[in-house]
Amino acid sequence: MQTIYLAGGCLWGVQAFVKTLPGIVSTEAGRANGTSQTLDGEYDGYAECVKTTFHPDVVSVDELMGYLFEIIDPYSINKQGEDVGEKYRTGVYSIDPKHVEQAKAFIKKREDEDRIAVEVLPLTNYVRSAEEHQDRLARCPDDYCHIPQQLLTKYKSNVLT
Numbered sequence: 603m604q605t606i607y608l609a610g611g612c613l614w615g616v617q618a619f620v621k622t623l624p625g626i627v628s629t630e631a632g633r634a635n636g637t638s639q640t641l642d643g644e645y646d647g648y649a650e651c652v653k654t655t656f657h658p659d660v661v662s663v664d665e666l667m668g669y670l671f672e673i674i675d676p677y678s679i680n681k682q683g684e685d686v687g688e689k690y691r692t693g694v695y696s697i698d699p700k701h702v703e704q705a706k707a708f709i710k711k712r713e714d715e716d717r718i719a720v721e722v723l724p725l726t727n728y729v730r731s732a733e734e735h736q737d738r739l740a741r742c743p744d745d746y747c748h749i750p751q752q753l754l755t756k757y758k759s760n761v762l763t
Contacts, residue, residue, distance in 0.1 A: 603627055605655045606666060606701050607634045607725055609693040610674045611682025613650040614738040615747035615754065619673050620652050621737075622757040625660030629653065631731040631738070634695045635723060645689040649721070653728065663704035667694065669757075670720075673749045679719045683748020693721035695728075 610616040613631045621629050629652050636648030656666065670692075674682055680691050694705040705722045709715050739747060739754070747754070 603655050604658050604698065604701070605653060605696070606663065606698075607632070607651045607693075607695040607728060608654055608666065608670055609634060609649040609651040609691060609695070609721070610670055611650070611690045611692065611748050612685045612746075613652055613731065613735065614745060615749035616650075616673065617652045617737065618739040618747070618754050619749055620654050620669075622755070623661060623666075623669055624757065625657045625665075627655040627657055629655070631735045633689075633729045633731065634693065635726050636729070639727070639729065645687075648689060648729070649691050649693050649695075650689050650731075651693070651695065651728075653730075663701050664708050667705055667708040670694070672756075673753055674720070676718045676720050677714075684746065685748060691721060692719065693723065695721075695723055695725040697725050699724065 617629050617631050632651055632653050633648035634651040636646040638646040674692050680688050682690050696702055702722055702724055709718050
């Protein structure tokens with residue numbers, strides 16, 4: 603199993619979407635690459651993200667990037683849907699340098715790579731979000747989500763059991 607951290611705006615929808623993808627073993631709502639070690643204060647530079655544990659024989663980093671690009675506007679800076687602010691920036695983070703290289707290569711293959719605003723960096727720190735944020739859309743399906751409903755259910759039949 604391998605782990606990568608995906609930021610795509612509000613983490614509720616990202617987690618709900620990622621959980622439906624093939625090869626996903628587990629997800630956890632959290633914050634990546636901020637400056638504090640707790641959730642007590644402001645976001646302190648963090649990006650809302652989903653810690654994504656996946657089976658690399660079933661889904662690759664390149665494929666995960668493709669899925670992420672289905673649910674984000676990769677040209678938007680600090681904004682996805684109605685969510686605005688630095689914490690809603692898009693990004694891909696990992697402690698594995700190969701994941702960072704693969705994510706950068708995915709972006710470089712795109713014709714418009716110079717316009718893409720997806721941050722791709724080594725993971726410097728991670729803080730798990732409070733329990734109320736874990737699987738939030740499953741518990742509160744009427745909460746706002748920038749991801750269209752048809753995408754949230756597009757891959758459900760592929761979930762590993």
